[in-house]
Amino acid sequence: xxxxxxxxxxNAPSRRKFRREGEERRRQDLIEATLDCVAEYGLQGATLRTxxxxxxxxxxxxxxxxxxxxxxxQEAYSALVGxxxxxxxxxxxxxxxxxxxxxxxxxxxxxxxxxxxxxxxxLWATFLGRANADLTLAHAxxxxxxxxxNEVEAVVAEVLAAEQRRPDASQLRHHxxxxxxxxxxxxxxxxxxxxxxSPGELAAIGIKAVEAELGLAPLEHDPEK
Amino acid sequence: xxxxxxxxxxNAPSRRKFRREGEERRRQDLIEATLDCVAEYGLQGATLRTxxxxxxxxxxxxxxxxxxxxxxxQEAYSALVGxxxxxxxxxxxxxxxxxxxxxxxxxxxxxxxxxxxxxxxxLWATFLGRANADLTLAHAxxxxxxxxxNEVEAVVAEVLAAEQRRPDASQLRHHxxxxxxxxxxxxxxxxxxxxxxSPGELAAIGIKAVEAELGLAPLEHDPEK
DNA sequence: AGGCTATTTATACACTTGCACAACAAGGCC
DNA sequence: GGCCTTGTTGTGCAAGTGTATAAATAGCCT
Numbered sequence: 001x002x003x004x005x006x007x008x009x010x011n012a013p014s015r016r017k018f019r020r021e022g023e024e025r026r027r028q029d030l031i032e033a034t035l036d037c038v039a040e041y042g043l044q045g046a047t048l049r050t051x052x053x054x055x056x057x058x059x060x061x062x063x064x065x066x067x068x069x070x071x072x073x074q075e076a077y078s079a080l081v082g083x084x085x086x087x088x089x090x091x092x093x094x095x096x097x098x099x100x101x102x103x104x105x106x107x108x109x110x111x112x113x114x115x116x117x118x119x120x121x122x123l124w125a126t127f128l129g130r131a132n133a134d135l136t137l138a139h140a141x142x143x144x145x146x147x148x149x150n151e152v153e154a155v156v157a158e159v160l161a162a163e164q165r166r167p168d169a170s171q172l173r174h175h176x177x178x179x180x181x182x183x184x185x186x187x188x189x190x191x192x193x194x195x196x197x198s199p200g201e202l203a204a205i206g207i208k209a210v211e212a213e214l215g216l217a218p219l220e221h222d223p224e225k
Numbered sequence: 226x227x228x229x230x231x232x233x234x235x236n237a238p239s240r241r242k243f244r245r246e247g248e249e250r251r252r253q254d255l256i257e258a259t260l261d262c263v264a265e266y267g268l269q270g271a272t273l274r275t276x277x278x279x280x281x282x283x284x285x286x287x288x289x290x291x292x293x294x295x296x297x298x299q300e301a302y303s304a305l306v307g308x309x310x311x312x313x314x315x316x317x318x319x320x321x322x323x324x325x326x327x328x329x330x331x332x333x334x335x336x337x338x339x340x341x342x343x344x345x346x347x348l349w350a351t352f353l354g355r356a357n358a359d360l361t362l363a364h365a366x367x368x369x370x371x372x373x374x375n376e377v378e379a380v381v382a383e384v385l386a387a388e389q390r391r392p393d394a395s396q397l398r399h400h401x402x403x404x405x406x407x408x409x410x411x412x413x414x415x416x417x418x419x420x421x422x423s424p425g426e427l428a429a430i431g432i433k434a435v436e437a438e439l440g441l442a443p444l445e446h447d448p449e450k
Numbered sequence: 451a452g453g454c455t456a457t458t459t460a461t462a463c464a465c466t467t468g469c470a471c472a473a474c475a476a477g478g479c480c
Numbered sequence: 481g482g483c484c485t486t487g488t489t490g491t492g493c494a495a496g497t498g499t500a501t502a503a504a505t506a507g508c509c510t
Contacts, residue, residue: 016490018488041358059489121357123354178431192356209434241458273499285460294497
């Protein structure tokens with residue numbers, strides 16, 4: 001079978017063989033390669049040549065799909081943020097479950113793989129480190145953060161409503177901010193030092209902390225499940 | 226009076242005037258300039274020439290104090306981590322105060338300036354983004370994190386002891402992890418979007434969340450202060 | 451004052467980077 | 481099959497990078 005990785009069997013000026021891919025596919029591959037390089041080598045190590053090598057193309061091709069490196073990085077970050085918030089929110093769509101169960105499932109989902117992931121954390125931190133200087137990054141993050149917090153606030157409202165409690169807007173906001181912080185903080189700890197925690201431990205800590213924040217009475221013996 | 230910033234008043238091959246500084250002072254200045262450049266331009270923008278310009282010297286001098294750029298960055302990160310943990314722990318040394326008051330003061334100190342600071346966050350995120358690949362960075366962070374968490378755990382133990390409660394080691398550890406996450410999460414929110422919160426709001430949220438985590442009964446009307 | 455030494459400057463160099471552009475060929479269309 | 485579009489390659493270039501090293505001078509010692 002043909003081996004594409006054959007460097008130069010002939011001394012003739014042989015050109016590299018290639019295949020034409022669809023535009024969407026190539027853009028996707030380039031963005032993924034960019035994220036890989038940023039995660040592994042940082043922004044400084046993510047050069048056009050390294051990215052192209054990872055994507056299996058040559059550097060010149062990048063300029064055919066992106067105006068410049070800047071735009072490639074921005075699109076890569078957008079893709080990352082989109083994937084992260086999408087995954088996080090997906091844990092909330094559970095058909096038949098009590099609000100409290102949904103909240104617990106949400107916390108659990110955010111404190112286990114694949115959301116707890118060293119590569120994603122590396123990307124998150126690397127890009128966010130530039131948020132001060134790059135308004136585009138700052139804006140993209142702000143959007144994602146507020147979206148996430150609003151989701152949290154909505155579930156909190158449901159949970160408290162189910163408990164016959166009527167928090168005002170300010171209390172609701174504070175609960176959402178605190179719970180968001182709990183999840184973020186535990187997420188960071190898990191990503192940076194996952195091996196320090198036993199499986200499920202972070203999620204257990206998170207659920208207890210969140211329920212304490214909301215003043216929910218602890219369940220006695222898990223009545224039905 | 227003599228102006229040191231005069232570029233070249235003569236067409237003669239004039240050399241730049243300079244002053245000899247003490248070794249410690251120069252190293253300190255170079256490290257500070259490095260942190261400034263990393264915070265503003267990221268790791269890729271922190272070039273030797275930019276750093277030297279910021280420090281008011283020429284690029285070649287850096288090699289006189291540091292073996293290479295790598296070592297300069299590592300020392301800069303060590304200095305940053307040292308300063309951060311030092312500041313954070315400093316909030317715990319209060320002579321006459323109840324454990325609960327000390328805990329509240331600790332949370333408050335960590336959720337206000339100068340610990341809530343966009344520049345420091347930028348540095349923290351930028352360096353941590355490389356922790357996956359750079360074992361030196363990972364180790365330095367791990368040390369700082371565990372030190373911080375142990376401080377938290379010690380105060381938590383005091384607070385609970387004052388409340389006649391006897392948590393076991395596992396519970397204590399979980400409390401420390403959760404409280405650490407709360408502080409970290411709120412710290413990030415404050416650094417990234419400080420203007421979204423009114424002054425003292427984050428600290429108030431943090432204190433309430435921490436006390437809820439520990440199951441402390443809320444104070445009624447602040448009895449004495 | 452005059453020399454000595456170590457700090458500091460300035461220049462050189464090999465290498466990498468992002469970008470521009472010309473040559474080329476893959477694959478659809480007639 | 482033969483052509484034509486355009487995705488793709490390869491090369492070149494100017495700017496910038498970290499490092500090496502020689503030249504200069506600031507400030508102390510006597």
